Amino acid sequence: MAREISGTTRIAAVLGNPLDHTLSPAMHNAAYRALDLDWVYIPIATPDEASVARVAGLARAVPFVGFNVTMPFKQMVFELCDEVALTARMAGAVNTVHVVGERLVGYNTDARGVIEALESEADFAMTGQQVVLLGAGGAAGAALVAAIIGKAARITVVNRTIERAEELIERVEPHLRDAEVRALTWDDAEPAVRSAALVVNCTPIGMQPDDPSPVPGEWFGTGQVVMDMVYRPQPTRLIAEARHAGATAFDGLAMLVAQGATAIDIWEESAQARAPRAVMREAAERQLAARGEVGEGS
Ligand code: NAP
16 A cells, blocks of 8 residues: 655655656655655656756755656766765766755765676676676766676776776776776777676667667677666667577666665665565566567567
C-alpha cells in the first residue's frame, strides 16, 4: 500500500533535460513504499544551468531529502555543492546531492553502481584485471573511479577526443596506487579491447535503435565481460554482438538500479545497503516493458 502524500512528506527529485524517459521516479517511489519512507520522488525538468541552480537553492530551504542530477548537469552541479565526496571529485561529476540542513553534499553513486552491477550480473571483480573504458565523459569518470577502487591492474580509456581522456586520467592520477592507466583513440583500441577482461561502454552509442556497436563484435570472445551503460533499447547491438561472440554481456539497468539504491542509502544515512534493489529493478523493468523498450534476448 502506497503512503499518502501529506504535510510531512519530504521531497526527492531528479534534475535533468530531457527527462521524458527517466526510470528513476518509478524505481525510487517503489523503494520508498517498500521501506515505508514518507518521501516522494519527482522529476524536475531543468532546461538550463540557471534553473538547476534555482532548484538547488530551493532544496536548501524546503524539506528536500536530496536530489539526483542527470545529463547534462552532472559537472556543473559540482560547483553548487558545499562539500563534495572524494569519489565525486575523482570522477569530476556529482549525480547525487544530499541535503543536510541547509548544506548540499555531493556524491557520485555511479561508481558504486558499476561495481555492484559487475558483481550481480557477472560475478566479476576488477582486482588485477585489464579494463577498457569506451568514452571519457562523466559516466567514464565514474567507471574509472570504480576500476581504481576495484584495484584493476591496467585501465585503458578510449576516446574520440584524446585530450578529454588525458584530462580524466590526470584528475585521478594522485589516487592511482599501482594501477597503470593510459589514453587511446578508437583507431588504436583493437588490441586493448581484445586482451581486456572487462570492456565498459561509457558512450551513448547504442541509445538510438539504428546505432552500431561501438566496437566490432568480433573483437570479443569467451571469458570476457562486456558492460553497456546504455540500457535501452534492450538488447543493444553491443550486447547482442558480444554475447554472440561468447562474452558475458549485460546492459546498464543493473547499474542504474544500484546507483539509485546507493543514493537512497546515503539519504537515509544508513550504514548498510538497505534500499531494495530487486523492487527497484522490477519497477524499472515494468516501465521499460510498458514503453515497449524491452526486446528479444534482454
Ligand atoms: P558525456 O559526458 O556526454 O560523454 C559522452 C562520451 O561519449 C564522450 O567521451 C564522447 O566522446 C563519447 N561519444 C559520444 N558520441 C560518440 C560517438 N558518436 N562516437 C564516439 N564517441 C562518442 O555523457 P555521459 O554522462 O558520460 O553518459 C554516457 C552514456 O552513459 C549515456 O548514454 C548515459 O545515459 C549512460 N549512463 C548510464 C548510466 C547507468 O546507470 N546505466 C549512468 C550514467 C550514464 P568525446 O569526448 O570525443 O565527445
